[in-house]
Amino acid sequence: MQMKKMSALVLSLSLLASASAFSSAQAAENPLSIRLNDDQIQFGPTEPILENGVTLVPMRPILEKLNVQVNWDEATRTVSGTKENLSFTLQIGSTNASANGQAIKLEEAPKLIQNVTYVPLRFVAETVGYQVGWNQSLRQVSLTSKQQSSGSRGFLWKVENKGNTVYLLGSIHHVPEGMYPLRPEIENAFQAADHLGVEVDVSTVAPEELQKQVLDWGVYKDGTKLQDHISVETYHKVTAVLKANGIPENSFDIFKTWFVTQQIMNLQVAKEGYKPEKGIDNYLIEKANEAKKPVVSLETMESQMKMNNSFSDALQERLLLQNLDPKSVTPPSPDIGIDDLNKMWIEGDEHALTEFTTKGWDAEYYKGLIADRNVEMAEKIKGYLNSDKKETYMVVVGMLHMLGEQGVVPLLEKEGFKVEEE
Template sequence: MKKLGALFLSIFMVMSVFTTAHAAEKPVGVWIDGTEVKLGNSNPVVEKGTTLVPMRPLLEKLNVNMNWNKKTQTVTGTKNGLALSLTIGSTTATVNGEKKKLEVAPKTINNVTYVPVRFISETIGYKVEWNAAQRTITFVANNEAAGSTGFLWKVENNGNTVYLLGSIHVANDKMYPLRTEIEAAFEASQYLGVEVDLTKVDQTEMQKFLTEKGSYTDGTKLKDHVSADTYNKVVALLKANGLAGNAFDSYKPWVVTQGISSLQMQTTDYTPDTGIDLYFTQKAGKLNKPIIELENMQLQLNMFNQFSDGLQEKLLLDTLDSLKQTDKAAATASLDALSQMWMQGDEQSLVAMTQAVAKEPEYYKGLVSDRNANMVKHVKEYLNSDKKATYLVVVGALHMLGDDGIVTQLQKDGFNVVKQ
C-alpha cells in the first residue's frame, strides 16, 4: 500500500468514529445448514445491537425439542444432552443448569416469541455470520472455540491494573467470539475506557457540529476548493451509486472522503454495530460499569477539519482513485485481510500499517501521534492513582504499536507492559 488513499478504508476500520445510517431494506433471512428458515411474516428485529428472531421456527429447524410453560412464560429446550431455558422478559437464561446472562431478554411481539439469535447459535454449537449485501444471518458450525486473538496487553502499577485492547471499530460477526483472556479482562475491570462512547453520541449535536465545521458557509462549493478532475470523480461516483451528483457540494473534502468510505463499506458485511468498541460499550452499559471517554467527538472531527487543504484533497483524490477497481469484492477482500490481522493478533502487520501512515507526516501527527500522547497521559493517570482499580482501555489498534504507540511509550517510561 504505497499511496495514502489506499490506506483510508483500512484506517476507517481501525480508527474512524464515523457511523453509517441504515436505510429501510428487505427483511433479514436466516439460513441453517444451507436451508432458509421459514419465518412467515415475523421478521427478525434488532434491539440494542442484538438481533432477535422468532423462536419456534428457529428451534424446530435446529431439531431442539421444545416445551412452553404459559404460566411462567418460560420455554425449555433439549437436544443431545443439552438443556436450555429462557423466560420472556428475563435476561437470565440457563444452559445445563448454569445461569447465562443475555444481552437482551426474549420478548413477545404480535403473539410471536423472539429470542437472541447469537445466544441460541452458540449454545447449540454454531456461530452466526452476517452478510450485509444479501441481508442474511447464516448459522455456521463453530470450529473456532479459542476465539479471536486480538491485541491485548496488561500493565500494573501502584496497585492498579490497566488492560490495553487494540480495537477494530468496524467489524463483522466472524470476529466473534473473542478469546477468553479478552473477555476475562473485561470481567475483571471496574472501568471501561474508550475513545468515544458511541452509545451516548448526540446525533443532533454531531450533525450541527458537522454543519458548522465540515460544510462551506461562505457561499462557495466543493468544486471551488478542489481540482476539476477531483470534483468530476466525486460526481461520477455519486451518480454510479444512484445519488445526485451534487450531493456533496456543500461539504469540505474531509467529510466527502468519509462519506465515500461509508459508501464503500456498505458493499461489505463490516459495520460499526459489530465493532469491538461498541461490543464492550454495550456490555458495560448493561452492567452499569462506568465508561470513561479518553477523547470526544468534537476533538476527533476537529482533527480532520484541521488538516491542510492540500492533505484534504490528497486524501479525497487517492480514495477516489483506489475505487477504480470496479470489483466490489476488492473492498471486502481488503477488510477481510485486516480482520484476519486482528483475529490472529498479527503485530508485524499492525506495525507495518502504522509505518505506512507515518510516511505522510501531517496525517500521522494528527491521526496518530498527537492523540497517542493524550491517551498515554490518561493511562498513566489510571496507573498512578490511589484507586487500586482495574481498567480495560479499548482504543483503535493503530494507536498501540510503532515508535509513538501507547505500548511503546509506556515501556519507554519504565512501565512493564506484558502481552496477554
C-alpha cells in the first residue's frame, strides 16, 4: 500500500519522531524482553540481563533461535558459532572476540552465572546477520532478518579541515524493516568517529522532562482549546481519527495544533509499518551508547518545540490537514508519500532530494523548519572542523537539511570547505 501523503515534519524532527509524550510507560515497569521477527523469545527460568548498558542473554536459547551451530571448548572456555558463511568466537571472561575473521573488542565479556553462559546479544546477532533494535520505553530488544540494507545507499559526505574530519549523513527518522546494517561506508564512518552528532539525543530525554516541555510548549494556557484554533470541519476530522483508533474523542482538546499533527503522524506511520524507534539516528545513537561513544546534540528538545510553536495558526491547520485530508488543502510542503521518501534515501538520489528540498514549500514553513535550522547546524559543524583537537565526528540529521541552496552541504561549501560525496 502506498503511504498517504504527509507533512515533511516526519522527516525533519528527530525528537518528535522518536518520542511520543501523549502516553508513555515507565521503563522500570517492563521486564527486559527479546523479540525475533516479532515473536517473543522465551528463555525459561533464565532471563536476559543488562550489564553496563549491554544486553547479555543465555547462550543456548538465543543461538538455537538464530539457527547458529555452536561449538564449546571446555579447556579454553571458548564458544564458536557459525551460520552459513558467518562466524564468531567468544571466550568466557574475556572482552577479546572475533567476528567473521576480524578481531573485536567487546564492551562486556561473556560470563557464567549459576552455570549458565551469558553472551552479548548485539555482537552475536549482528555477526550472524540480524538487525538489532532497542525500545527504551518497552525495555525491548528486537532482532530482525536483514533484507534490504545491502542495496541501501543513503546520503553521506565527508569534510576535512585542520586535521578534523566530519562525516555528514542525511537520515530518515522512520524506516521499514530490514534497513540495517547500513552500507559499509556509513558503518565504517561511524566506527571511525570519536563523536556522534545528532539533532537531539533522544536517549537522554527523560519522560518527565519531555512531559514538562510538552506542557510548556504544546498545551494551550489561555483558556482556549484545539477547536478554537481550527475549523469545525478540521476538528471533526481529528475526532474521527481518534475514534477509529479507540482513543477518546476529546483527548487532544488541550493540545496545540502542531502537537496534534505530530501525534496523528505517529499513528499513521505506525500503521504502515514504519517505526520511529528504528530510525537511522536512533539506530546510531543505540550503537554509540553501547560503544560508549559520546553523543552530542546540535539542537535541543526545547528549540524544536519552540520552532513548531512559532508557526501561525493558519499554517498549523494546513499541516494538520495535509495529514488528515491532503486533497482539502494546499500543502505547505511537497506532497509526496513516505514510501517514496524511503525509496529516495535507499537509492541515494541526490537530484530527487534537491528537487524535494527546494520546490513547493510555503515560505513560512520552509524558513522555520529548514532554512533557519540549517544555518545553526552548519555553524556547529564549522566549530568541529575548525577545532584544534583533530577529532572525527559523524553528524546525522534529517536528509531534508543537506541539499538545496540553503542546505548544510552548500552552506559549508560557501564557507570554503571541500565537501566530498562518499
